[in-house]
Amino acid sequence: MPDLNILVIEDHPRWQGILQSKIQEALKQAGRPADIQIVENFEDGLKAIERTQPPWHLVVVDIGLPADKVRRRVTEEKLGMHLVERARVLCVPCIVVSSDTNFDHQDVADCFVKYGACDFLSKIRWDSDRLIARVRSILQVNALLPRQSTPVATEKPGFNAMKTVVDVDMEAYGRVVKQLDEGAGAESVAALNDMIQEFVTRGLDYIGLSREAVKKTTGDGAILVFDKASQAHWFAEGFHSVTWEHNQSRTERVTRRWFRVGAASGEITIKPNVDAQPDISGTTIVTATRLQKAAHVGELVIDVATYDTLPKALRDKYGNEETVEGKEHEHTFQARRYDVIPEARANSQA
Numbered sequence: 001m002p003d004l005n006i007l008v009i010e011d012h013p014r015w016q017g018i019l020q021s022k023i024q025e026a027l028k029q030a031g032r033p034a035d036i037q038i039v040e041n042f043e044d045g046l047k048a049i050e051r052t053q054p055p056w057h058l059v060v061v062d063i064g065l066p067a068d069k070v071r072r073r074v075t076e077e078k079l080g081m082h083l084v085e086r087a088r089v090l091c092v093p094c095i096v097v098s099s100d101t102n103f104d105h106q107d108v109a110d111c112f113v114k115y116g117a118c119d120f121l122s123k124i125r126w127d128s129d130r131l132i133a134r135v136r137s138i139l140q141v142n143a144l145l146p147r148q149s150t151p152v153a154t155e156k157p158g159f160n161a162m163k164t165v166v167d168v169d170m171e172a173y174g175r176v177v178k179q180l181d182e183g184a185g186a187e188s189v190a191a192l193n194d195m196i197q198e199f200v201t202r203g204l205d206y207i208g209l210s211r212e213a214v215k216k217t218t219g220d221g222a223i224l225v226f227d228k229a230s231q232a233h234w235f236a237e238g239f240h241s242v243t244w245e246h247n248q249s250r251t252e253r254v255t256r257r258w259f260r261v262g263a264a265s266g267e268i269t270i271k272p273n274v275d276a277q278p279d280i281s282g283t284t285i286v287t288a289t290r291l292q293k294a295a296h297v298g299e300l301v302i303d304v305a306t307y308d309t310l311p312k313a314l315r316d317k318y319g320n321e322e323t324v325e326g327k328e329h330e331h332t333f334q335a336r337r338y339d340v341i342p343e344a345r346a347n348s349q350a
Contacts, residue, residue, distance in 0.1 A: 004034040004139070005054050009045035009083060010062040010097075015123070016040075019060055019097070022128050026135040041065055042083070049086050058138060059087045059094045081115045088116030093138045095131070099123040112245050119206075127313045133234060137208030164232045164265040164306055165284050166224040167292035168239065170196060171258040171348065173220035179254065193219050195257070199242050200224070206238025207231055215280050221259070223288070225268070225280060229302075229309040232263040233338070236300040240340040244298070247347065258348040261340075262292030265305040291335055294324040298344025304334045 006023055010016050016038050027034050034057075039045050042065040049059060063080025080098075087094040096117045111117040119134045121127065170176075180188040200222050201211055209231070216223040226232045239261065247256040266284035287303055295301040301324065307315060318336040325332055 004032060004057045006034050006036045007045075007048055007056050007059045008036060008038045009040075009042075009048070009059065009065065010038065011040045011065055012062070015062065015097075018126075018128070019131070022131045023058075023060070023135055026132040027139075029132075030136065030139075032139075042080070045083050046086065049083060049090065049092070052090070056087075056090075056092045058135065059083070059092050060097065061087075061094060062097050062099075064098055064100055081111070084111065084115045084117050093118045095134060095138070096120045097123060112241060125313055125316060127311070129230065129311065130234060133207050137205060140205075140208045160267050160269050160282075162266065163268050163284070164226045164229045164263055165268065165280075165288040166226065166232045166235060166261060166263045167285075167288040168200060168221040168224070169218075169260050169292050170220040171260060171297050176254075176257075177219070189219075196221065199239060199246070199257075199259075202242045203235050203239030206241070207234045209235075223280075223285065229263070229265055229306045230311065230314060232302075232306065233300070233310060233314050236261045236263070236338070237340055240298055240300070240344070244341045244344065256348070258297035258344060260292050260295035260297055261300045262288050262290070262295055262302070263300060263306050264288040264291060264303040265309060287333060290331075290333060291324060294333075294335065295337070296339075296345050297348045298339065298341035300338045300340055301335050302338070304336075307336050 004027065008016065008019050008023070010019055020036050020038065023034065023036055037048065039048050045061065045065065049056070061080065061083050063083075065080060081096075084094045084096060094117050096111050096119070098120070099122075108120045111120045118138050121131055121134075176192065177189050180192060196219075197217060200214060204211060204213055204224075209226075213224045213226060213235075214222050215225050224232075224235065226235070240259065243257055243259055247258070250256050264284050264287035266282070266287070268280050268282040268284050271279045271281070291301040291303060302318070304321070307318060307321075318338045321334055321336055323332050324335045
């Protein structure tokens, strides 16, 4: 199998080394060699992207390149993102990195929606594990690396295990279903359910996992199980980014889809059923559902056990610990919120 060809456009020597080493680590885990080429400025980056033979399999771009620094920030963004846009035109997946402290959430959304980036990583809150996961998942989606399977599916059933459970739920699902059923009929409701599951699949693609992580589907969402809390965090980021991209492309409010996500970590019971797909049960699942119901759209709400096992770079994204009430106030949970898409709540009410 020939080497993968990966282009890194980065002017800072230290970051060149970081990006190159983490990309190599991602590919080493899959046993796949790569030729990683590094260029240092906008002009050379543009020339390199335009090269079609041998083809590029992935481009990583720092949008704050030397040729942009004397220009206004808005122009700098357009020049940097021009490289991303050219990569999209040439059907090459692209990851954006930036140290710009003024880069807000709308700028990040533009990376995805307007310019077609596969992901955005901030150097200010750098997360090497996320870069490794995203490199692997992007190449897996393009069938250049084998997909990972979640170990739950291969474990022997009928035992207890420590897992992180995620509950995904669509806001106002019942109202939307009623409108669809009365307007276009049952087929439109089925199409909505398929769309929701496609969002879940794309969220899993974001971290390079298959739908084996999905243990239960409901009309308005899904229950997923992960081995690591960080996988749950990254899934929620990917899932909310996918739905935000969908909503940004919709001009009519009725066609937008908003979601809440909750996660809890602890022991669950795994048992077989006639379909060979394990059933799961336990209070951890109940906790994840309660936290999901306490979330606002565009948020991830997690319990203390999940928060405590996250790496510091991810913990820094969460707010202060707070008390969340359970069903009919019979129980309370200590939790933290991560506002993945800060604009979601205002936009869902617009």
